[in-house]
Amino acid sequence: MSSFFGNKRLIAILMGLIVLIVVMGATLKERPFPTWPERLVKDSVSFVQGLFYKPTMLVSGFFQDVRDIYNVYEENKALKAELDKHAKLKGEVEELRRENARLRSMINIKDDKLRGYKWYAADVIARTPDRWNNTLIISKGKNDGIEPDMAVISSQGALIGRIKNVSHFSSQVELLMDIEQANHISAVIQGSQAIYGVIESYDLEKHELIMRKIPKTKDLKIVPGQYVTTSGMGGVMPPGLVIGRVSSVEEGDYGLTQTARITPLANFYQIEQVFVVKRDFVAKPESIEQEKEQRAKKANK
């Protein structure tokens, strides 16, 4: 057994560790456009994998159907109760929409550029099998107009993540579970009053999103069950994409703010198709800086 960890092997393992840490350190940062060997590998693997995904989903769809049959009766009852409410809501929405349009025209606001977006449908090719990287690979890439940081929603319309990096024919979607310190989502809790906050992390054990930095004042009351949507402030995510529902509210870290826990609405498994949302109007921080530079130049002249 003495030869099991001989000198040579120990040195090899140490060298391996050093290489690992160097490579990890180099690739740890945000890389929206991977290097060309990576893109080549990603594109070719995604092409082959695309052929496998459809048949597997067919098989799983069958199992899902069998499972669904058991729940049909209960679901039907609940849905019927829901339907009456829905009709009333629809009428209300129509009325509000008309009123909104009328009021807007009264004070002469043109079409809201910030709200507009269009979407691309994309097939899901694969999902990362392990726990620590929650990403999807989808079948559209740079050639189809996908850009980094675009919001991605499921076919039911709930937000599931954002584009992490793009290759030519495929791109990688970072799911909501993988929110790190670097990329927060500005969100708003919908109630009688809009309550703004930042979704900062995901609790892997309870499967909940955590929204921090919610101002703590008397008239802002968060009730479990309220819907949470994107706020559209900053970045490329348009406003109004549904994220989830509030499940509980607690004190913030220092007692100055509140923290809400949110159950995401999207089903992160068995996704066949997603929509990538492209916002019509994106305020890029670079362009603002460029403008400032130009102004400074003009002023100097």
Next chain:
Amino acid sequence: MRIGAISVVMFFLFLIEGTIAQVFASEVWDLPWLIVPRFVLVGVVFIGLYGGRRRGFFFGLCFGLLYDIVYAQVIGVYAFSTALLGYLAGLATRYFHQNWLLVFFTVLLVIFVNELLVYEIYHLFNIVYMSWIHLFTKEIIPTVIVNALYAVLIFRPMSKLLKQSRIEELT
């Protein structure tokens, strides 16, 4: 050793890992634990056991790197762990004979070490955090058991493929 045929099989396992993960994910079935398919790692263990430690290391490095590029976001973690464990699996044949019990226990041990190693590296770089109890009871132990059972299931075809290539090599 028919490197070509084995590479094709390994690549197939690699692809299946990405598609099957979503279909049979335990969240779909409302189970409280998470099972990660480690088909490629099991394949690497087989190669290490039957083809020697060098081949185990080489296949581990290649497929680990592929895994890092395609699925993960940070490169290096899986390349390191899979290559290391492929090599160690190759060492195990020195001390034991090849039978399904050896494969079962090697896979059990390798998957366990792999899960722990990967978690530790990611945790070291502050990418993930999870409490120990949750990590062990809900993630690692179910994953280890399911993958070991899977290894026993594919023991026949895999050993046939690998032994066949070994005989060809000898003659």
